[in-house]
Amino acid sequence: MINRTNAARAAAGLAASAALVLCSGTAQADAFVALPGGELTQTLSDGTVVTVRLVGESATISPSMGSTPVHRNAWVSGSAQVELSGPNANDGKIYPGYIVACQVTVNGGGVTGGVDAKSDWEGKKPEIGGKAGGNLSLGPGQAKSMYLLDQEEADDFGNESHATRNKFQGTHGSVTWADSTLGITGCAGYAQARAFVRVKVSTTTVNSVLTLWGQPFSIG
Template sequence: MINRKILARVAGVGAAATVAMGLFSTGAANADTFVPLPGGEIVKTLSDGTVVTVRLVGESANINPSLGSTPVHRNAWVSGSAQVELSGTGADSGGRIFPGYTVGCQVNIAGGGTSGGVDGGVAWEDGSPSIGASGGGDLSLGPGQAQSFYILDLEQADDFGSETHKKRNVFSGSNGSVTWADSTIGLSGCGGYAQARAFVSVEVETESVVTWITLYGQPFSIG
């Protein structure tokens, strides 16, 4: 769910399997605190020779720990850009980009990957968090709980003309990207410390390989 603006830029091809992890969180943020974040990059070579590069750039968060004027409310406006580049054998395969965030209340969300994950409420499938939040970035979490959500909500008509909502950006060719600005994470019910982190999942299908790769951003405190 995007509260202000999303820019989707499409060009080319898309993605593979595995994960990159940010293992260190930033310090606790105070009211209206701007937090620059380092983003990240992961490069994966598929079995057919396709090389997939996934980047998270321009990442930041502007944090207000108590928008609801109580200790259990937090609010953050997050921005960033997910960029995918394909080269090698399947460089014209295209792909799908799924950007999102994981939010946790009094739980370590620094894990991730095909052999790890978030403790306390987020299931991980094929190296990607299963999405447990239906309300976009408006979450209610108790201690020890965590949820993930996709930030995209793209409206389009299905084959019968009915409205559908997609959580991914499809691109063709050798590269594609999705940029978001001031997307809101609203958290209620958390009486302890809270953290969030970005992730970018990319799905790519070449003539011989179907794969999924997820890049994780650095965890940051939201109060």
Template sequence: MLNSKKLARVAGIGAAATVAVGLFSTGAADADTFVALPGGTITKVLSDGTVVTVRLVGESANINPSLGSTPAHRNAWVSGSAQVDVEGGEDIGGKIYPGYVVGCQVNISGGGVEGALAGGFDVGDEESVLGAESGGNLSLGPGQATSFYILDIEKPDDYGSEDHATNNSFQGNNGSVTWADSTIGLTGCGGYAQARAFVRVKVETDRVQSVVTLWGQPFSIG
């Protein structure tokens, strides 16, 4: 039996959107493995001179290699914080899209993915990441990889209907997103499996729009 509860919160300028998933493990037979990850930093100078710095900090994963008691089931709870700083302008805004790539018997450590890709995702393609789905319950076979967004923020659209956002918007020179114990659930993979965080940031100034991507370090999920 698996119980989960997701909370999302969005605040104003420089605020964090937080996603928390509380999970109750099935038993003591399968010991969880905690992995502290190094995160990273990337700085990009846009064509108009605007400087964008993206950081991934406090990244970690808590891995249960066999939640379904078979080698084809994996489960991990991932945490981290994405932080964005923008210099060189005043009329600035952007969107932060945090997510993960998950692969089954696929090398996801380079700039691309070797092998067949589920959902047509290519880690070297900026627009593919922006088209990823939300939700971390995945089914992959050998040689497949896919991506998903951490955020699923419910808010009304322009007409008052329910809408879901996979990003946190910010205005000004700073923005951030924090997630804690968000789930990666993988079924169907009988071989080794890996995951890797990404943070994609779309920045808009009065003269340019650009996308900056930061990749985390790949880690095994069993």
């Protein structure tokens, strides 16, 4: 004879166990990744020495609100610092950001190769004047740049415009960011990201652009 009370308790226990397994399968803890940053020094044709540093860089990989395999989410932090030296040093512009890729390997090149760094992301280098935004839609084999700054200002005609750079006068400039969102949708394969600091330097005789790359990191 079946004891209905015991059967009900067993059924309730199975339901609770199933719920526990389901929750444990979807709940994930944030993963903190400390990144080494980097430094790049280059001497321009007029003798101006440009030093670009990426310091205090880190990423926290977090479960996406989408809770599906095609969603990724990370919070990134760091500081881009530029130092100029020489009698012709004048001013500069700093464009910090990240390149994010779906099923594209980003290893290689290091952080000292500047704009000539070799990697599987060749041809996908950040362009000055790109768009800022925390969320990207990527398919397999795609890579896109995401700028961290979105500064609203008036253009020469008084119309609203948006800039992805921080301008500085003199010999020093910097941009610091904390817990900036890096979100991806549509990527069913592995995803990686890599910080960059794109710098445009203007002296009394030379205009030059150089790029410092950070270390690639996985975002799932």
